[in-house]
Amino acid sequence: MKYLTLLAAGAACIAAAGESLVKDGAFDLSKDSPSAEYSPRPDCRFELFTEDLSWNKCGKLSISKSQKDKKGNILHMAWLDIGRADEKPGFAVEPDTFYDFSLEMKGVAPAYIRAAELSGGAKTLLRRLPMDVQVKPGMEWQRVAGRFRTGPDAARALLCVELWGHEELKVGDYVLIDNVKVERAAANDALFKSGRKVAVAAVSPVAEMACPFFPEALVDAPPEIAFRAAVNEQKPLPVAVANLTDKMAQYRVVLETEPEGFTVSRTVPDDGDFGLKNFPASKITVREALRFKDTDGEQVSLRLDPLPRIDEASVITVPAREAGLVWFDFDTHGVEPGEYRGRLRVIPLGEQAKYEMDAKKRAYVRKVSSETFVPVTLTVDPIFLPVEPVRPAHLCCNAESEESFNLQADIGARIFFMNVWWFNAANAANPDNTVAQSVRRHRAGAEKRGIDIKFFVK
Secondary structure, eight states: OOOOOOOOBOOOOSSOTTSOSOTTTTOOSOTTSTTOOEEEOTTSEEEEEEOTTTOOEEEEEEOOOOEEOTTSOEEEEEEEEEOEETTEEBEEOOTTOEEEEEEEEEESSOBEEEEEEEETTEEEEOOOOOGGGSBOOEEEEEEEEEEEEOOTTOOEEEEEEEEEESTTSOTTOEEEEEEEEEEEOHHHHHHHTSSOSEEEEEOOTTSOOBSSOOOGGGTTOOSSEEEEEEETOEEEEEEEEEEOSSSOEEEEEEEEOOOOSOOTTSOOOSOOOBSSTTSOGGGEEEEEOOEEESOSSSSOOEEEOOOOBOOTTOEEEEOTTOEEEEEEEEEOTTOOSEEEEEEEEEEETTSOEEEEEOTTSSSEEEEEEOOEEEEEEEEEEEEEOOSSOSSOBOOSSOOSSHHHHHHHHHTTBOEEEEOGGGSSHHHHTOTTOHHHHHHHHHHHHHHHHTOOOEEEEO
């Protein structure tokens, strides 16, 4: 069973959650029936198909001819739109709403799944799935599941299946499709209707990062974040912060220890120290995921991709009914095994906070707060990963900064090159030449990391 995720700018449903918007997802109706919900491109072949032995009815989409693209290259493609209601293409949807889809597929050709919105008779494709999560060919049924979200003006939508390729495909290649369902995402509805204004959850480092970003981990998120690492590991902790309101919002996201002691006025302080208690603060890096184009083509979609360090205010900006991502890196090199505790504190900068004088009228105490606190526990297990790689690597580039050196060292780089063209008369006459600078920079990084490195000339 293979699961794919599609989180794109479009699709939600007027039907109740749990009720499929595709009524003939099992392909029992004739493709020429007025109630049929599928329509192929005219230059491909689609038919209702009955499997041998099982007599299972399903749909079969196949490539019927070879074509040429604008550059004269051989092109093979087939396309099927799924969805029709009231004699109109597509099924009725609501704006800014999440929908879950699922279908079963098998065949000899790789397939892509898209969602599309219909507006004024035109079809606007939503984000295409990345190449590495395409539905791969196979002769066993695979269940494919995912989610998409409608745009602000959505009225109708389609689910699309596409075969596309060049000489790796041929006429006759096909995919079988069965049990198509599209349902309104009940869990997301409940979250938005809960009255909460923010939701926080840890997500997988390999989660789908397509925008609008709203990972499923936010639904029924556990009340605390607990994760584990070995000694000498780089451990990531991506955290999604969801804006459940209808307006853009900014949040200060802070990882801190539980406050201890008292202020001068004998009240418990609001703020803890950065990081987790007893974990070296210098070994924690905080980054913010930025929305960035995923192609240089005309139809540009956005993904959370670049991860620069977060600004000094530790503030992220999150669009309405979407989520942002704060990425924590924990470097456990030389850290003692044990439990390290703290809390994640999310402060909406546009929400209410109220302070009142305490009973002794000596200090103001917070009475109302819209902040969210999530306990965080990192367990460093007594498992010691080797610091030195089994096979030292040369990554074909030098480190131009300390961060670049550390990144290369983390993945095994121990060999760095000196360009043969650096050894020239001009550099020989300059004691602070390019070679000397490079050697000093790399040796300083190695000494700080406690590793041995070598140089070679090429």
